[in-house]
Amino acid sequence: MTTTRSTPRSTKDWQAADAAHFLHPFTDHQGLASQGARIITRADNIYLWDNDGHKILDAMSGLWCVNVGYGQQDLVDAATRQLQTLPFYNAFFQTATPPAIELAEKLAEVSPPSFRQVFFSGSGSEGNDTVVRMVRRYWDILGQPERQVIISRNNAYHGSTMAGASLGGMSGMHAQGGLPIPGIVHIEQPFAWLHGRGLSDDEFGRQAASWLQDKIVEIGADKVAAFIGEPVQGAGGVIVPPASYWPEIQRICDKHGILLVSDEVITGFGRTGHWFGCETLGFKPDLMTFAKGVTSGYIPLGGVLVGDRVGRVLVEQGGEFAHGYTYSGHPVACAVGLANIRLIQRLGLVQHVHDDVGPYLAAAFEALRAHPLVGDVQTCGLMAALQLVQDKADGNAFPESLGVGMVCRGHCFREGVIMRAVGDRMIIAPPLVITRAQIDEMMTLIRRCLDLTLADAQRRGWLR
Numbered sequence: 001m002t003t004t005r006s007t008p009r010s011t012k013d014w015q016a017a018d019a020a021h022f023l024h025p026f027t028d029h030q031g032l033a034s035q036g037a038r039i040i041t042r043a044d045n046i047y048l049w050d051n052d053g054h055k056i057l058d059a060m061s062g063l064w065c066v067n068v069g070y071g072q073q074d075l076v077d078a079a080t081r082q083l084q085t086l087p088f089y090n091a092f093f094q095t096a097t098p099p100a101i102e103l104a105e106k107l108a109e110v111s112p113p114s115f116r117q118v119f120f121s122g123s124g125s126e127g128n129d130t131v132v133r134m135v136r137r138y139w140d141i142l143g144q145p146e147r148q149v150i151i152s153r154n155n156a157y158h159g160s161t162m163a164g165a166s167l168g169g170m171s172g173m174h175a176q177g178g179l180p181i182p183g184i185v186h187i188e189q190p191f192a193w194l195h196g197r198g199l200s201d202d203e204f205g206r207q208a209a210s211w212l213q214d215k216i217v218e219i220g221a222d223k224v225a226a227f228i229g230e231p232v233q234g235a236g237g238v239i240v241p242p243a244s245y246w247p248e249i250q251r252i253c254d255k256h257g258i259l260l261v262s263d264e265v266i267t268g269f270g271r272t273g274h275w276f277g278c279e280t281l282g283f284k285p286d287l288m289t290f291a292k293g294v295t296s297g298y299i300p301l302g303g304v305l306v307g308d309r310v311g312r313v314l315v316e317q318g319g320e321f322a323h324g325y326t327y328s329g330h331p332v333a334c335a336v337g338l339a340n341i342r343l344i345q346r347l348g349l350v351q352h353v354h355d356d357v358g359p360y361l362a363a364a365f366e367a368l369r370a371h372p373l374v375g376d377v378q379t380c381g382l383m384a385a386l387q388l389v390q391d392k393a394d395g396n397a398f399p400e401s402l403g404v405g406m407v408c409r410g411h412c413f414r415e416g417v418i419m420r421a422v423g424d425r426m427i428i429a430p431p432l433v434i435t436r437a438q439i440d441e442m443m444t445l446i447r448r449c450l451d452l453t454l455a456d457a458q459r460r461g462w463l464r
Contacts, residue, residue, distance in 0.1 A: 011051045014039045025160070038413070043070035046431045046438060048418070057417045057442055059428040064234060064266045065297030068343050069433040075298045078339035082332045091120070091329040100329030103338045107294075107305060110275045110341060112284065117311045120303040120329040124265035124291035125159025127302040128228075131287055132163045132184075133323045135226040135259050138310050141318045147225045148183045151215055155189045157235035158228065158263055158289075167228055170235075185219070187211040189233060190241035193376045193387055193395075205242030209249045216256055226259035226287075231277030234266035234429070237422040238385035240378045246283040259310065260285045265302070269293030270344055270432050272381035273354035280380065286310050294337045301333040349432040353381050360436050364443045371447070372463075373454050382432060388424040388453070391464040398424055402462055408453040415452070417445040 009017075015036035023029060024037070039051035046069055048056045061067060068075070082099060089097055104118040119134070121127045132150060139147035150167065152158065158167035165173045166180030169189070174180060188195060188211050196204030216224055227249065233239040253260040262285035267277025269290075274280045276288060286309050291302030306314070314321060327333070344350065362379040368386055369377050375389030375397075388405060390398040398404045405421030412419040412426075420427050430442065457463050 009051075011039055012036070014051060045069045045071060046434055055416060056413070057430075057438070057445060059430045059442055059446075060418045060420050061429050061431045062297045063292070064271075064429050065292035065295075067269055067271065067293040067349070067432045068296040068340060068347070069431040072296070072298075072340075072343060074339050074343050075296065075336050078335045079299060079332055082335035086331050088331060090326060092324065097329065097331040097334070099331045099334035099338060103334040103341075106338055106341050107290075110345075111288070111305055112276065112279065114284070114307040114309070115288065115305045116308065117306040117315075118303055119306060120301070120327075120334070121291075121325055122300050122327045122330070122333075123159070123302045124263075124289055125161040125164040125302075126325060127265070127289040127291055127304050128158045128167055128263065129161050129163040130304050130323065131226075131228065131261055131289060132167070134287065134304065134306070134310065134314070134321075135261070137318065137321060137323075138259065138313055139225050141313050144222070146223055149219055149224045150184050151212060151219075151224060151227045152184060152186050153189045153229055153233075154186050155191070155236040155239070156186075156228075156230060156233060156263075158230075159265075185215065187215050189236065189239060190245050191233075191237075191239045192242060196242075197395075201242040202244045205244030206248050208241065209245050209252060212249060213252050216252070216258070221256040221258070224256065224258050226261050227253055228261040228263060230263045230265075231267045231281040231283075232272065232380050232383055234383070235422070237425040238378060238380070238383045238427045238429070240380045240383075241281070243282070246278075246281045250283040259287065261287045261289070263289045264305075265289055265291045266293075266383075266429070269296075269341070270350040270353055270381075271383060271429065273350065273358045275350055277380075294340065295333060296340050298340070299333045299336045300327075301330070301337050303328075344432070347433070353432055357432075357434055357436060357439060358382060361439055364439055368443075368447070368450070371450050371454075373450055373457070382434070383427070383429045385422075385425050385427045388426065390457075390462065396464070398457075398462065404453065404457065404462070407456055408449055411449040411452040412445070415445050415449050417442060417449070419446060419449070 018037045019033035041051050042049050048058050107118050108116045152167045154169035156169040158164045166184045169186045190208035192204050262278040264276050272280040286307045288305040295301045358381045365377050365379050365384045368374050373388050374386050375395045376387035378385045405424040409421040
């Protein structure tokens, strides 16, 4: 039996109901219940407000996705019109809807020239599941069914479904559920701060790419289907590879005829200062996974952009591709995606990141390098990371048991800025609509949180 509430719920009421009924993703539910969830109730532009009225600058764009910021009426109107006209129909049984066709056209327009076709899913995880099916189907059609192995990287994130989590290289995920599934292997990540000390950026980039060559030789090129990577590792800590890395990866894949897959779920739709991260990092993939920024998170949508090399084989030789989802090409999601891309174009957000706020953020983060806790800084477009270190002189990390990153994240929430902790690496990815003045506001908050974390570390005797 349901009842109508005449008064708003208190935060404690919301937290109690949440603990009783809502199982959150990537959460220790017992721990969350003991402290209570943050209850976010509204948003506008780059700001959020919780149930108690506290204003928070969202420096993570929700979850890397709210590229156009909150409160864009164009997207609300697009969803409303489509819900009134045709709220749903599927793409099975030789059927299509205008929004799915129009969005596919628009995606082909903003993508690199070889990408003309789109397979829609409901999320980035589903998109990467599709990649596994698609690359193996491609090689099967070409009479090479033994090419099954997909190579990925440690500390990569490609989703949390069985295939997505297997493609990813997160050890905590692989420890649960019997992952990775067969046919997926990993090489080391191109993380210079961790693995490249003593080498120039160019040297380390080439060395890190050589790990792919070594793995191909170990497995046998005739068994390898594809290599997948994020242009910039997002959930792994905004790890920006050296400029020499991706061109060398491209050369190795081309040498062995292996498909190259760019996971653009985070880096797509202007985040790096180009429409897609592969354009920023200088490589030409055969497939691109997308989600998040395609609708700016206003409604779930994902998919795979299919380059000519794969598309021609699937269409001209493949017959039926026995794969798909109920919500592939959902008309409301596609209508919002189309409105979102048009808004990005109208506001000039890709150029805004490339020419204005991306370089401004890079300079602002570079200035943090002098802070006593900061041992490394990396930026790419509107993605940025700083590494907290115990000993600035030699760059040594804090013991993991201290949880310094979580201490800093706690200060961030209390001071009114959302900054994510990946271990002791603090990362941001603010909405693309952010201004220079708002970057200044954000940096003031971040510096204050670093100072508070430093004071905690000094008081507890954690520094060397």
